[in-house]
Amino acid sequence: MEVTQISNRSTENFSIPKGETGYGRIFFYAGTLLVLLLVRFLSTVISQKQKRRKSEDGKEAAVGLEVIRGPKPFFIKFIGSAYHLLPLQETLNKTLKWHKLYGSCMKAIGVNHTALVVFSAEIAQSFLKSGDLGHLSKDKMPFYDIMRPFLGNGLLISEGTYWQTRRKVLMGSMNFQRLRSYTKLLNKHSKRFVNALEKLFVDKGVHPINVEINSSFLAIITEILTGVDMDEKDHNEVAEYHHHFQTWKDCLISRIEKPWCLLDSIWRWHPKYRAHNIAVAKMNLFAIRRLEDYKLKKENSLKVGEGLTSESYLNSGFEEDGNFRSTLDDLVDAGVSDVEIIHEINTLLFGGHETTATTIHFYFFMMALHPDFQEICRKEIDEVFENSAHTENETLTFDSLANLKYVERCLLETMRLYPSSFGYMRYLKKSLNIDYEGKNVEVPAGTDIVLVPWVIHRSPQYYQKPEEFDPDRFLPDQSAKRHPYSYLPFSAGPRNCIGQKFGMNEMKTVAAYVLRNFELSTTDKVEDVTLLPSITLTPERDYNFILKRRL
Template sequence: MEEKTKILLDILDKKTDGISYNIYQDITHCTLDIICETAMGVNVNAMSNPDNEFIQAVYTMSDIIPWKMSRPYIPEFIFNILPQGYKSRHALKVLHGFSENIISSRKKILQNKSSRSEKESSDADELFGIKKRLSLLDMLLEASEDGKILSDADIREEVDTFVFEGHDTTTSSISWTLLLLGNNPEIQEKLYQEIKEVLQDKSIPSFNNLPELKYLECVIKESLRMFPSVPFIIRTIEQEIQIDQYKIPAGTDILLHIYALHNSPEYYPNPDVFDPDRFLPENCVGRHPYSYIPFSAGPRNCIGQKFAMYEEKTILASIIKRYKVTAMEKIKDIKVIPDIVLRPINGVLVTLQRRE
């Protein structure tokens, strides 16, 4: 994360000319680089080479999936002959080919490793730093027992899920946080003071610094309250339930509106006011545990929530330490795109002013 954040700062340093610019894409490239390295152990170079085929295929699928989901009335055979159908087939071929190549090359590396003596491999691992950087893919391959527990296709699906769930969501959250901070200079200043105190001379926080950034955690939580990256989730009711005067039969698909819940004055007075202090421990006492569910709840909640918090803290602390961020649009004027993740329609228009 630190390595990728450093590249992001180098890119942002070139955008400090006072002209407003849309930071959304640069954040997306950074989170894509981070998740691909974590999930697959490869550097896809989204920040240095955003036009590569894999990155373009990720973008195509990120556009087509919500397009298709919002048109359930289009039968599969019609979708297949539409331009979107053609584009998605091509993008999937690129994505699957990419993951399959990586799976087979990682398999070979793991096989070579296990054929070497234990001592030999641990010495080499120390030397090349392999052991410290096992990716999710390596762990799944090790646990797969040569396809008996997980086939290559199962592994590919898991890795692809992580890549897709693990970059759009954090990008959305980081972006809304920057827009909120850019609209609330006093809160940004208070946050800057905390970051300066914790980081001292460093530009980027280390893993050990992250728990110390307590106000930043409140800022991120409040931003996820107002603009949850995943604005709704869908579940199928297994047993009939009664909610007030409504009886909901088993088998009904229901939509849980996280955005509406988080913006309800019943749980959050003045819900339009950005107030990170709502998440100070003393102010959370007595609040209903299910009134705040940006990562969903129950057995299928978000597996990546801790990772998301580490990543957001690393990137946001580094940006706020180095620049004063000013948003070009007022929060109340920003329109959102009804998508799988909550995105501002015009992106994130900001100016960055170097602090030091």
């Protein structure tokens, strides 16, 4: 009995008291769970704090480029993914396919570093709007480097504070007053262009008009830059320049088509190496001659003050041109050296004629393909020409250009479908974070950024039925609805095109004169001519036109 009692007591001592058993278990497990949850909660809080601290300090929170997909690189590192771009006849279509396959951007192994190829307005904005000099560089990029023998350290490829200072000087030649002062010159060249077309189509035949377009746009930009009217001086020089420019472009394409030729040590053995150097030398000579013309003109104008008569000044072959100020005036006054001036002239001749000439070529082709849109443009142009408030002696005034709204919309739509600068690049000297499919991706310093307006402008994400030519997309309310970086023919941000306003005025004036004088049609269809990414967007052959005299 005793034993039993003891044993019962002991059992009572060591067993869980009745009635408390369930709660105890619950408390035990709940407590454990609570502790675990607390530990988990605290560790999450701590790790989030740490992450936040890390991302503030060293951006470790972001993921790297490994999350971004792209075509497989070639096994030879130097060639990387470049071979996917070839042949050039297929490159532009391939980029559209890649956009469908990879989305807003893709990774490619560039010629000597990793490249991020951007297909979306949102990601383009991250790079283009940055005012940080570390995000604006074009250093160490083979595609710009091969232009250096011609462009030197000109604005398009210079960088850092050198670029900043020079940009200020050159922006001065594109301010409102200066743009106004170019009106007379634009009218004069547009009339000459109409005469050249008239001569070409006197046989009522079918002709390409690209040579006439290029000569005209080259003459215009030369006069803006140097104050010299090349048609009066020596028209052949302009035609020769056009020829050398085409050779130069052709040589650069040969280098891009065979990426190993981007290495100077290999290129120097290429059969086109000599032709390239001659073309560059001849174009340099053109710029040097313009600088000499300018200096002579200045010297003569000083001599007028030293006793020479204005008559003898005029007899020296230079027309008195009132208050016209050329870009050379700006560069010389800013104390820029002769060598640097030549680099800037080369840069502005390149940037200021090829782009506008290409765009107006596509515009005339669009007008020829769409007689209904051509007619609306013509009606607007006739109204402007026939309103005395808009013309002086049959010449368009600067203010009248603002009334060519439909022409402007057609030009903008042309540049959407056919951006002459189909792609451009930046070299990141400093890392930059982007939002990629909801992830915070750090794009490291040393990455090439390739921005592709050709794809952005044709993305259904921003433009319904993107393949259709529809000028009304650029009605103010339509434009306001779109992402601001979904239209980038002139690039955007601190490194955008300095000549966009001038270029628009130039193209509007030329378009007005041509449509006022001719009805345009074509024997070609869009699909007849392949487009090449040839430095600028280039039709593989020139379009054919028929021009019928109106007035």
